[in-house]
Amino acid sequence: SQEEDEKGTSSGTLKNGTWEYNYDKTVLYINGTGELVSSNVKNSDGTSATSFAVVLGKSDSQKVDVVIGEGITSISSSSNIGNSKQIGTLSLPDSLTAIGKNTFYNAKIDTVEFGSGLTMIDQKAFYGCQLKQAYFPGDSKLEYIGDFAFYDNRFEDFNFPKSVTHFGQSSLYGAKYTEIDLTGFSPDTFFGGYLFRYCPITSVNFGEIRTLGAYMFANTPLESVEIPSTVEHIGSSAFANCSSLKTVALPDS
Numbered sequence: 001s002q003e004e005d006e007k008g009t010s011s012g013t014l015k016n017g018t019w020e021y022n023y024d025k026t027v028l029y030i031n032g033t034g035e036l037v038s039s040n041v042k043n044s045d046g047t048s049a050t051s052f053a054v055v056l057g058k059s060d061s062q063k064v065d066v067v068i069g070e071g072i073t074s075i076s077s078s079s080n081i082g083n084s085k086q087i088g089t090l091s092l093p094d095s096l097t098a099i100g101k102n103t104f105y106n107a108k109i110d111t112v113e114f115g116s117g118l119t120m121i122d123q124k125a126f127y128g129c130q131l132k133q134a135y136f137p138g139d140s141k142l143e144y145i146g147d148f149a150f151y152d153n154r155f156e157d158f159n160f161p162k163s164v165t166h167f168g169q170s171s172l173y174g175a176k177y178t179e180i181d182l183t184g185f186s187p188d189t190f191f192g193g194y195l196f197r198y199c200p201i202t203s204v205n206f207g208e209i210r211t212l213g214a215y216m217f218a219n220t221p222l223e224s225v226e227i228p229s230t231v232e233h234i235g236s237s238a239f240a241n242c243s244s245l246k247t248v249a250l251p252d253s
Contacts (some may be wrong), residue, residue: 183207
């Protein structure tokens with residue numbers, strides 16, 4: 001069984017690090033090096049904890065925070081962190097460079113605090129998480145967001161760092177954005193199909209981007225758009241089913 005001290009904590013080891021759960025603060029701390037996996041999570045007495053889901057499942061709290069310490073460089077779906085409890089805030093370290101496919105698929109998370117070293121969020125990493133907030137540091141190095149990475153979340157502010165050069169298909173589908181400002185992104189940034197479909201967007205600034213993906217703004221309540229001269233390609237049905245769209249201003253050239 002798990003060993004608890006007088007301060008109400010449980011602790012143990014994992015394949016390449018340690019974990020500690022504080023029952024009073026309802027915080028799970030994970031420390032280690034390299035890839036975070038839960039295939040060898042153990043309690044402090046050496047018995048198997050099976051996974052972080054089991055660790056968190058022993059808490060009476062309906063919501064917990066998760067803090068991943070410096071030294072972890074990647075997280076994959078095998079971590080099983082978000083499979084049993086609602087996560088309030090997920091704090092990720094600057095050392096983390098990659099979040100793998102399906103890592104937090106359908107986990108319920110309120111807020112994610114990303115570190116500066118992250119360069120890739122792979123497909124379906126935060127699919128269906130109902131995220132409300134995502135915070136990125138000013139020196140973020142994030143470049144790649146995979147297909148469906150943030151599908152069906154609750155973001156209201158489009159605050160992804162300008163370092164991103166690839167937004168995969170449907171990666172922000174169904175978010176709660178009302179305004180989109182793409183100024184500052186590289187003209188060559190890839191914006192995948194269905195990116196903002198069904199978002200309640202009423203205003204968009206295209207910046208200097210060159211390509212709009214297929215169905216990129218489909219089923220949004222846009223009333224007017226002004227396409228800049230930098231745009232070279234508009235994907236099929238980019239504004240399909242925008243029933244409120246009355247004006248589309250095209251460049252002279």
